[in-house]
Amino acid sequence: MKALMTGLALLLFTGLGSATPADQPADSRLLPLQGAANVRDLGGYRTEDGRRVKWGLLYRGGALDKLTEHDQQHLQRLGLQRVVDLRSPAEIDDAPDRLPPDLLARRIELPVTAGNLDIRDLTRRIHAGDLASLDLQDILMEGNRSFVREHAGIFRxxxxxxxNDQSAPVLFHCTAGKDRTGYAAAVLLLALGVPxxxxxxxxxxxNQYLAEKNLRIAEQVRQASGGRTDPALLQSLLGVEPRYLxxxxxxxxxxxxSVDAYLRQTLGLDDATRAGLQERFLEVATEAGS
Incomplete structure (x- = not known):
């Protein structure tokens, strides 16, 4: 039970577990992995100048510690050249990535840590069912602000x-694939010119890709807390809301x-750098497809 609660707390915010393009079905985006949730392709998104993100080069996801042999074979077929792990050292120790040996050798860590979040207090509150007085939405909003302010160097x-690395396709992930990874995907897509x-x-x-998993987690926490924790109160923690990003x-x-000035001044994305990223990851969009 302690491990479950601690894991749930880490899922919230260790760095502080809807729609797709109209012309691409959701199942084209989500990877069919048995042991990982919310792992998906960022391809197909249209940019403001009419181009699109190339399919098969940029993948975002959640924890990779439970990948099956089938999953590992699938990742190998994708031709992945790099895995970027945004989790904290503690998370990595508790749940190391389960990757093919050649890909494991090309894995790099860019840890985003918990900052001032009191994981022990959150774990205690979850176990005691004392979440009503805790503003989980505010915690997650503050977490996203910390990505912008305290962790700018990592995302730069x-x-x-x-x-510079020239290793693609690349898969970047955290634990749930929604907060740290969600922000990383956001700044990347913005840099590419996606609206x-x-x-x-x-x-x-x-929220769509984690829905089934989150229902299971909420029920596990309800049972582990002896019914003291209302599963409805966990939805702000387990999912995402527009106000967070x-x-x-x-x-x-x-x-x-402005957002553009932040990308330019704080993240160092001058015209040449953005043009380089766009040349690498964008292509001309055809009228018939995305």
Whole structure:
């Protein structure tokens, strides 16, 4: 029970577990993995200048510690060249990635840590059913602000690494694939010129891809807490809401005046860097397909 509660708390915010493009069905985006949830292709999103993100180069996801042999074979067929792990050292120790040996050798860590979040207090509250007085939405919003302010250097390295490393296809992930990974996907898509509204759609898609898993987690927590924890109160924790990512966008504007200026000034995405990323990960969109 202790492990379950601690794992749930880490799922919330260790860095602080909807829509897809109209012309691409959801099952084209989600990878058919048996031991991992919310692992999906970022291809197909349209940019403001009419291009689209290439399919098969950029993947986002959740924990990879339970990958089956079938899953590993599937990742190998994708031709992955790099895995980027955004989890904290403690999370990695508790649940190391289960990858094919050649891919494991090409895995890198860019840890986003818990900051000032009191994991022990959150775990105690979940166990005691004392969540009503805890503003989980505010905690997650503050987490996204911390990505913008305290962790800017990590996400700067992440974006510049995509251009300089020349290792693609790449899969980047955290634990649930929704908070740290959601923010990483957001700044990447923005850098590629994808409209903010589409970026929000991709962020919110985690609710669709995690729905079944989150129902199981909520029931497990309810039982482990002796019925003291209301599963409904966990939905803010287990899913995502527009206000979470919007808090990051607002923090960018507070820091630099606009989202574009934040990308340019704080994350170092000048015209040449953005052009390099776009040349690598975008293509001309045809009229018939995305």
């Amino acid at each position: 390295d992440w974006l510049h690494g995509l251009l 903010e509204a589409t970026v929000m759609q991709d962020y919110m898609a985690s 919007q808090a990051a966008f607002d923090a960018m504007r507070e820091e630099q005046g």
